[in-house]
Amino acid sequence: MSARTLPPPAAEAPLLAWLLDVLQPMKRTSIKQLLQHGQISVNGKPTTRFDYPLRPGDTVTLSRTPNDPARRDLDRSGIAIIHEDEAVIVIDKPAGLLTVATEGERVDTAFAWLNAYLNTKRLGRPFVVHRLDRETSGLLIFARTQEIRDQLQVDWENVAKTYLATVEGVPTPAEGGVQNFLTEGRDFRVRASDHERPGAKFAITRYRVVAKRGTHSLLEVVIETGRKHQIRVHLAGLGHPVIGDTVYEAKSDPAGRLGLHAWRLAFNHPVTGKRIELEAPHPTNLRRIVS
Secondary structure, three states, rough: EEEOOEEEEEEEEEEEHHHHOOOOOOOHHHHHHHHHHHOOEEEEEOOOOOEEEOOOOOOOEEOOOOOOHHHHHHHHHHHEEEEOOOOOOEEEEEEOEOOOOOOOOOOOOHHHHHHHHHHHOOOOOOOOOOOOOOOOOOEEEEOOOHHHHHHHHHOHOOOOEEEEEEEEOOOOOOOEEEEEEEEHHHHHHHHEEEEOOOOOOEEEEEEEEEEEEEEEEEEEEEOOOOOOOOHHHHHHOOOOOOOOOOHHHOOOOOOOOOOOOEEEEEEEOOOOOEEEEEEOOOOHHHHHHHH
8 A cells, every 4th residue: 555544633733743652663853754755644635734733533644655756656566765865765665575686576676666766767777785585674775876885885884774573472581682603505594503604694683672462572673784584583593483484483474474674774875974864664564463
């Protein structure tokens, strides 16, 4: 869906103040960006007014895509552009969409959809900075030039990467970390080891339980390295696999998808040097599991 209907206001309130409450834990700056880009509508009409007076019963909707006609074709892919400037484009990738082409799929990828969008605007082509697993949703950075791509990749250790993971059970302790070596086998499955071996890559993952309900919990996960399947392997190793992750022994699939979402990114802009902090809303089908 390209738009999400929010719960109706129960009392009169200014729009921004109400959004800060109903969209928790989204940051204030991210909510302001939604308003500025015309992504908030009240009773079917987009508004950018922070002080718009909401009344009980008003219908408030959140659009995934800014009110820009040039971006409407991206709706078909489920992609939302979170940030765009002359150097970088950051998108919110839906679960089920590849980052780049494979032998089996060359058309329906984040790269292909974004490339078509830029071609429509005669803005060149995107360059892949990093990747997300097909089953993972959330923030994905593309560069506008090869030089910008190289610069971002060199500075990748300074990019703050925070995920939301819905897992089976509740980890104990409620806050902790995992560090070990990861090796990808010929079967494409990644395995962890406490000792370095040929082809192994060191990986560090930190987690914190932020919500729990029944047999599932929601973790805020920060990765200090960016290895293939890192979060999935580390959480499964703790005995709390990500929901829907049958590759790493998950037994439940309440959302019909992998419960992993690339939630926040913070990085130094490769041109201005300014720290950019971005956030992709937690998908409804994941959020409802522990809310």
